[in-house]
Amino acid sequence: MHIRESIYASLPIGLQHLAVTSKGIAYRRQRYGGLFSPYLAALRSSEFAPAGQLLELELAEMQRMVRFAFEHVPWYRRMARALGADWRDIRSWEDLSRLPQTTKKDVRGHSELFVADVFRSSQLIPWHTSGTTGTPLTLLYEPTAVRKLWAFVELYRLQAGVSRIERRGQFTGKVIVPPSQSPGSKIFWRYDLANRALLLSTMHLAPENLPMYAAALAQYRPEYLCGYPSAIYLLAQYYLSAGVIPPPLRAVLTSAETVLPHQRKAIEEGLGTRLYDQYGQTEMQSFWYACREGNLHVHPLAGHTEIAGEQGEPCDPGHAGSVVLTGFLNHGMPLLRYAVGDIAAWSSLAKCPCGRNMRIVARLEGRVDDFIYTQERGFQGRLDTVYKGVKNLIEAQIVQRDVDHVLVRYVPAAAFSAQDLKILEHNLRDRIGAAVGIEFQAVGLIPRSNAGKFRPVISALPELRDGCLEHAIR
């Protein structure tokens, strides 16, 4: 355990609230100082600009970032030399698309080669990520990039009708409730008074604890909820099934996980408000945000988005492909054509009724890792359809450890019956075939990842996963 974590764990809960608040003060300074306000004002004034103007700005940002990377980032300096290219050769989107993609493996294996030589390490803000594959990675942010990113987040909040000033309930993956907390002490949240946030743990959402979460929210009266959709979904289901009235909310803002259709439905019904989704990455490569029409807009000033097919060709609207991003914000660790490991498709909608002229992503299909493989049926993604018609299920997770065997962990609701299990097995067989062994395991709570994320599918077949993407996007 980290020293600071062990000190935190030893504090009485009252002082833990203060420790969380003091961390909140540091975050507030890091995020909302300096450039934040003028940059947000600039974003607001260009939010509805004509498409041509946005495209021009995006192209200029791309050329500027390519120049910076070719001149100051060892990995790309080397790439430019190998290609015999100069930054002046990358003038169009087509020129950019000829650069090799940068993979997660490249960054994890050679992270020091991605750090720009204009910064001393003390000038950059480190962010430690555990990653879904478990390989730890430290990302380094330029301080102004952090403020710019939070200006995008604020733009998104504002268009959902809320802001950083309003009280919020935030489901966080951070360990705010130490493992050593007495099981009798049912306090699964901490106050960040500096940011007017009630931070709620995503790790303790067992059915028996949900009434306590609801009571804490009733007392705090947040204006909006934000965080992981899988966590907010569990709470929404509780309000629906227990007949408890949720606090009046102006919006639900979700991020970090793909929102599944059944989650969206339950959240909007159970909490009586609209859900606005957002997509970004810890690598800070792009910012997509949902408008009031429910369309996910790709902000052209945060980064350039490509959706690429099997051979790297651009995908037509409606066709799923691999998301490849060139970020414009972070000069500390720039990434060009970064294959982030997500799958998405462009919308065929030419113009959104909301008035924004930014491109629209129709579907975010989840992560490359969210697929399982069987010899009979090959690669199968979007497995949430297997829960169709299963009535009394709180949540479930499919785990594949070898090609012949799948484990389904599930949290049953009180009325869960043999019939529900039969439907689930039938649906799953439809997708993965008859030959695979399926084991069902009823549990009280599905463990979250290190970052507190819920993973609907876990594939423990890395050798297959590498080949998975090209199948997934076929």
Ligand SMILES: [Zn+2]
């Ligand atoms: Zn829109």
